[in-house]
Amino acid sequence: MTSDSTFPAPPPGCPAHDSGMRVPLYGPEYAADPQAYYAYMRHYGQTAPVEIAPGVDATLVTDHATALRLLQDSGNFRKDARRWRDVAEGKIGPDSPVVPMLGYRPNAMFTDGAEHARLRQAITDSLAKVDSRRISDMTKRASDYLLAQVSARGSIDLMNDYVKQLPLLVFNELFGCPADIGDRVVFGISGVFEGVNAEKANAVLGQAVFELVALKRARPADDVTSYLMRHEARLTDEELVHQLILLLGAGAEPLRNLIGNTLHRLLLHDRYADGGLIEEAIDDTLWENPPMANYAPHYPAIDLEFGGTKMRAGDLVLVSMTAANTDPALATARQTGGRRAHLSWSAGPHACPSKELARLVTMVAIENLLNRLHDIELAVPEDSLTWRPGPFHRALAALPCRFTPQVMQRPAPPRAEKAARGDNAPAGRKTERGVWGSFLSWLKG
Secondary structure, eight states, X not given: OOXXXXXXXXXXXXXXXXXXXXXXXXXXXXHHOHHHHHHHHGGGOSEEEEEEETTEEEEEEOOHHHHHHHHTOTTTEEOOGGGOHHHHTTSSOTTSTTHHHHSOOSSGGGOOXXXXXXXXXXXXXXXXXXXXXXXXXXXXXXHHHHHHTTTTTTEEEIIIIIITTHHHHHHHHHTTOOHHHHHHHHHHHHHHHHTSSHHHHHHHHHHHHHXXXXXXXXXXXXSHHHHHHHSTTOOOHHHHHHHHHHHHHHTTHHXXXXXXXXXXXXXXXXXXXXXXXXXXXXXHHHHHSOSBSEEEEEEESSSEEETTEEEOTTOOEEEEHHHHHTOGGGHHHHHHSOTTOSSTTOOGGGSOTTHHHHHHHHHHHHHHHHHHSTTOEESSOGGGOOBOOOSSBOOBSOOEEEOOOOOOOOOOOOSOOHHHHTTTSOTTOOOOOHHHHHHHHHHHO
């Protein structure tokens, strides 16, 4: 804290008020009005002391230029979470709700140098094999399925009936998940991001993806899992499991929040009512209300001073993509600069390798919904909407809407996607269950 009388009071309900405590980023007060928290934290300077879960301290970068410098400085800042000093010293245990999101995994996000380059190349090369028309078709099929479940009733909670399900239906098909594995992937990823029973959810997710790898070793197919296996990087089974968890995770919470936050913007702002402005709404959402508000974990390699803060080697440092994107210093530059110069996809060597895929899924998911439910509108007052608490994501709890009821016909089954339909599931195992199983049954007619 500072004794400067110009230093603002913390937002209402913030426990940092008059206490010298770190600013908490996990309560309902923060979720309700994060911009008030960022405005308060900017008075610390380029970085601010925060608490992301009870007993879990971090430094949050809130300044755009400083965030960009951090993301591009792979010499002083590392991604390997085994450097996290509080975990190494036992101050944070494996049961902490944020550990599944921050703990080390041998994947491209948590590695550095040559190892990172090898793993990232396997990911980018494998994703490059996926045709954009195939992604569009997968997204439209998943969208049609989800909308068919609610079309006759004239009401939908866009978050829970549509947005929450669609990305994982697409990614399960893209990665060749049979139904029994896909349902556990859905459960595991949701639990890890929610931080509710996260340790168990993480174990379920790991086991499900391990089974997927074993299945594809025995019966490779035309899917991203098989592409990764065949890559010249020669990934081990453990490396395959963790690259898949990374990619499936990116296809869950961040993508669903991008779709949800963009729909929220479209429903509330008349200026997007003109068709053809969906891409502009996506860009505005990425600037002002990105799906991952605070993340990009880094650890100083040595004791240093950065952004006006003294840091020890192994301290947890996070970037606030939202605070950086809405940095008042960018106001003029944003009007004249590139529409996509935000940090929502991160930057530097660890920038998101699948941003174009994410934009395409978002675009098709929203376009198909608006074409099908052309008169959809918010069913509750805007100020009654609530946002899910959590230090990392920016996500609505619900988005209730209404529209004119209609009957949607079941589309013809798609061309053979045997691995995605569960035809490769181990003998004797029940495959048609849960959200993913129901989707596959629906596709088969």
